[in-house]
Amino acid sequence: MRWLRYLNQWRGTAKEALEQVSIVAKFLCLIHVTDRYIISSTHVQGPSMLPTLNLTGDVILAEHLSHRFGKIGLGDIVLVRSPTDPTRMVTKRILGLEGHRLSFSADPLVGDGSVSVVVPKGHVWIQGDNLYASTDSRNFGPVPYSLIEGKALLRVWPPRFFGSLR
Amino acid sequence: MASSFWNIAYQQAMRSGVFVAKVYSFLHVTTNYLAFPAYAFGPSMIPTLHPSGNVVLAERISKPSRGDVVVFQSPEDPNKLPTKRVVGLEGDSVSFVVGPGKNDESRTIVVPKGHVWVEGDYIQNSRDSRIFGPVPYGLIQGRVLWRVWPFQDFGPIGPPTTT
Numbered sequence: 186m187r188w189l190r191y192l193n194q195w196r197g198t199a200k201e202a203l204e205q206v207s208i209v210a211k212f213l214c215l216i217h218v219t220d221r222y223i224i225s226s227t228h229v230q231g232p233s234m235l236p237t238l239n240l241t242g243d244v245i246l247a248e249h250l251s252h253r254f255g256k257i258g259l260g261d262i263v264l265v266r267s268p269t270d271p272t273r274m275v276t277k278r279i280l281g282l283e284g285h286r287l288s289f290s291a292d293p294l295v296g297d298g299s300v301s302v303v304v305p306k307g308h309v310w311i312q313g314d315n316l317y318a319s320t321d322s323r324n325f326g327p328v329p330y331s332l333i334e335g336k337a338l339l340r341v342w343p344p345r346f347f348g349s350l351r
Numbered sequence: 352m353a354s355s356f357w358n359i360a361y362q363q364a365m366r367s368g369v370f371v372a373k374v375y376s377f378l379h380v381t382t383n384y385l386a387f388p389a390y391a392f393g394p395s396m397i398p399t400l401h402p403s404g405n406v407v408l409a410e411r412i413s414k415p416s417r418g419d420v421v422v423f424q425s426p427e428d429p430n431k432l433p434t435k436r437v438v439g440l441e442g443d444s445v446s447f448v449v450g451p452g453k454n455d456e457s458r459t460i461v462v463p464k465g466h467v468w469v470e471g472d473y474i475q476n477s478r479d480s481r482i483f484g485p486v487p488y489g490l491i492q493g494r495v496l497w498r499v500w501p502f503q504d505f506g507p508i509g510p511p512t513t514t
Binding site for chain 1: 372373376377379380383424425426427428429463464465466487488489490
């Protein structure tokens with residue numbers, strides 16, 4: 186019965202610990218909801234969006250509201266879940282909305298062989314600004330609109346490139 | 352005094368607001384990471400689901416595999432959430448009849464990487480991958496586990512029932 190008495194002594198501490206944990210949990214929930222549904226910072230890297238985004242990596246602020254209200258338009262830089270690898274997010278520019286007709290060069294290095302395509306309903310056409318080093322809709326086809334998860338707002342790092350993205 | 356009435360009213364409002372925010376956060380985390388309810392209707396999943404409507408519970412924990420009934424965002428219309436069965440995973444070879452009423456001509460497609468092939472259990476009246484192509488994994492919202500309503504059919508949703 187002595188262990189019951191020990192437990193009783195720890196009851197006060199346990200209650201306080203639980204309260205502190207619940208405060209932390211509530212704070213984390215708030216951060217999570219903001220990060221997922223309102224605005225978040227993302228580290229993007231790679232050559233596919235040169236010269237708009239740097240090769241070695243930028244931190245950009247992306248908002249997650251526009252795509253829920255259909256306010257994604259031509260020329261927007263968006264964060265999209267990759268259709269070929271669902272664990273990866275890619276950052277590309279929207280060059281075509283549903284119903285648009287697009288012409289692109291199947292192999293930009295060779296220069297010829299232009300292909301024309303109409304973006305189907307419910308899809309968008311995404312392309313990297315650096316046509317020579319980008320895997321995008323020219324490779325995996327138009328992407329369903331629902332895969333868009335955010336719209337890039339501005340770049341916050343490196344500091345000398347701070348500002349809106351165009 | 353009038354000012355203390357407004358003070359108390361303000362405090363009550365803040366307390367209620369914080370409480371609502373906590374409940375909402377909890378519901379949100381549960382619905383987005385554990386399980387969520389979905390309303391499925393239409394003839395495409397007969398006999399597994401009723402055409403007149405079912406409320407099902409879908410879970411977001413497991414990765415979808417062959418034979419699972421999944422809820423996903425339609426590649427045709429981002430506002431729709433169809434419910435269909437996963438018939439092929441990436442790399443699988445799927446054969447399907449192009450026009451089930453008209454002729455017997457069939458096509459075979461290899462499901463590309465990062466996609467799944469979904470089909471309704473009632474092939475004759477189902478808008479699925481045979482029409483809009485393979486669905487990227489990123490569009491899948493959850494795997495259907497259990498039917499909650501109508502109550503007389505409360506129970507698990509499992510493999511297709513062979514008639």
